[in-house]
Amino acid sequence: MKRPAKLTQGDEIRVIAPSRSIKILSDEGIQLAKQRLENIGFNVSFGKNTGISDLQQSSSIKQRIEDLHEAFSDQQVKAVLTVIGGFNCNELLPYINYQLLTENPKILCGYSDITALANAISAKCQLITYSGPHFSSFQMTGLQDYQTNYFIKCLMNEESYQVCPSTHWSDDLWFLDQENRVYEETEWKVYSAGETTGSLYGGNLCTLNLLQGTPYFPNITESILFIEDDELTNPETFARDLASLLQAANGIKGLLIGRFQKVSRMTEEQLYFILDKHPQLKKIPVLYDMDFGHTQPSVTLPIGGTIHVNSNMRKVEIVHF
Numbered sequence: 001m002k003r004p005a006k007l008t009q010g011d012e013i014r015v016i017a018p019s020r021s022i023k024i025l026s027d028e029g030i031q032l033a034k035q036r037l038e039n040i041g042f043n044v045s046f047g048k049n050t051g052i053s054d055l056q057q058s059s060s061i062k063q064r065i066e067d068l069h070e071a072f073s074d075q076q077v078k079a080v081l082t083v084i085g086g087f088n089c090n091e092l093l094p095y096i097n098y099q100l101l102t103e104n105p106k107i108l109c110g111y112s113d114i115t116a117l118a119n120a121i122s123a124k125c126q127l128i129t130y131s132g133p134h135f136s137s138f139q140m141t142g143l144q145d146y147q148t149n150y151f152i153k154c155l156m157n158e159e160s161y162q163v164c165p166s167t168h169w170s171d172d173l174w175f176l177d178q179e180n181r182v183y184e185e186t187e188w189k190v191y192s193a194g195e196t197t198g199s200l201y202g203g204n205l206c207t208l209n210l211l212q213g214t215p216y217f218p219n220i221t222e223s224i225l226f227i228e229d230d231e232l233t234n235p236e237t238f239a240r241d242l243a244s245l246l247q248a249a250n251g252i253k254g255l256l257i258g259r260f261q262k263v264s265r266m267t268e269e270q271l272y273f274i275l276d277k278h279p280q281l282k283k284i285p286v287l288y289d290m291d292f293g294h295t296q297p298s299v300t301l302p303i304g305g306t307i308h309v310n311s312n313m314r315k316v317e318i319v320h321f
Contacts, residue, residue: 001199001304003128003321004079004105007156009041011078014071015135016047018064019086019113023053025136029175033138037081040152047071050083058088065095072104079155084136085112090207092117093216098124107155109300110134111293112230115203120216122201122304128321130154131203131226131292132300141178143170143297154300154321163291163299163316171262171295187289189268191275193312194285197319198253200307202226204293205241206233212248220249224307228258228293235270239277246278254309255286256316258293285311 007013015022022030034044047067052059071080093116102125108118109130118129132154133147140147146166153161168183201220202208205227211217225245229238238260246252260266271288275281287309292298301307306320 001122001126001128001320002105004107006158007042007079007107010043012043012045012076013037013079013081014045014047014074014077015050015081015083016064016067016071017050017059017083018068018092018117019082019089020057020084021053021059022046022050022083024057024084025139029136029139033135036138036144036148040148045077056088058086061091061095064092068092069097069100072101072106077106079107079109081135082110082114084134085110085114087113089113090116090210093120093214096120101125102127109155111298112204113207115207116210116216118303119201119203119208119211119218123216123218128302128304130300131303133298137298140174140296142174142181142183143168146291147297150299154302154318160317160319163318165314166291166297169259169291169295169297174296186291188287188314189289190311190314191272191286191288192282192284194254194283195310195312196224196253196285197306197308198222198224200224200226200301200305201303203228203303205229205238205245209241209244212244217248218304221251222253223249224254224256224309225249225252226256226258226292226301229260229264230294231261231263233260233264233266235266235274238264238266239274242274243277246280251280252284254284254311255281256290256309257286257288259289259291259295261294285309287311287314
C-alpha cells in the first residue's frame with residue numbers, strides 16, 4: 001500500500017463535504033474548528049460546494065465529486081478532511097476518477113459514513129487512507145488533546161508509535177454544551193488474548209458492509225479489522241452485520257471494536273453473546289471498548305496500513321501508516 005506524504009507545518013488542508021453539508025455546523029463551530037487546525041500549523045481551505053444543502057442536508061453527486069477531484073488535483077493541498085458524516089457517501093463511488101487520485105496521492109481523513117469513501121480509495125488506488133476526526137470534530141473542547149495528539153502522530157510523523165487508552169471518554173452531546181459534560185474512566189477490554197501483525201481495514205460497520213459485492217470493497221482476508229457502530233445500531237443489527245463481514249473476510253488475524261454508544265443497548269453480556277457465536281474469534285486477539293468511533297475521544301487509524309496487536313497487554317502499535 002502506498003503511503004501519502006505526511007503533513008508538515010504550513011501545509012494546506014482542504015475541507016470537503018462528501019456526505020453532509022457544512023451548513024449543519026454553526027458559524028461559531030466552523031470558526032473554532034478552523035482556528036484549532038490553524039493553531040497546529042495548517043492552512044485551511046474549503047471546497048466550493050461544501051455549503052450547499054439539499055433536501056437531505058447534502059449536495060448533488062456532481063458537486064461532491066467536483067470538490068473531491070479539485071482537492072486531489074490542487075498541488076497546494078496536502079490533505080483532505082471531511083466536514084462530517086451522514087448517509088450517502090457511497091453514492092459517489094462509481095463517479096470518482098481513481099486514476100486522478102492514484103496520480104495525486106494525499107491524505108484523506110474522516111470516519112462514520114466516510115468509511116465508504118476511504119475504503120474504496122484504499123481498494124482502488126492501493127493508497128492508505130485514514131479513519132479519524134472530521135473537520136467538525138475539531139469543534140470539541142473537552143478530550144481534544146487526546147484526539148489531536150493521535151491525529152498529529154498518524155498524519156505528521158514517520159516513526160511507529162503505540163496507541164494508548166484515553167484517561168476518560170464521553171457519549172454526551174458535546175456540541176450542545178461544551179462546559180457541562182459527563183466523563184467516564186476508559187478501559188480497553190480483552191475478549192480473547194493473542195498477538196499478531198497485519199494490514200488494518202474497517203471503520204463504521206454498517207457503512208463498510210455497503211461495499212460488499214462491489215468493486216470498492218477491499219480485500220480484508222487475513223487482515224486485522226477495526227469496527228464500530230453508531231446510535232442507529234442495536235445488538236441484533238450489530239450481530240448480523242458482524243456475521244456478514246466475517247463471512248466476506250474468509251478469515252481474519254485480529255479484531256478491534258470501538259466503544260458503543262449507550263443508546264445502542266449493547267451490554268457486555270450481549271457483546272459476548274454475539275462474539276461467542278464465531279469460534280474464529282476465540283483464536284485471534286480481540287479487544288473492545290476502544291477509543292474510536294462515535295464516542296469521544298477518537299484516535300486516527302490508517303486504513304490499509306500495518307499494525308501490531310497484543311491484546312493481552314492491551315497494546316496496539318501503528319507500524320506502517
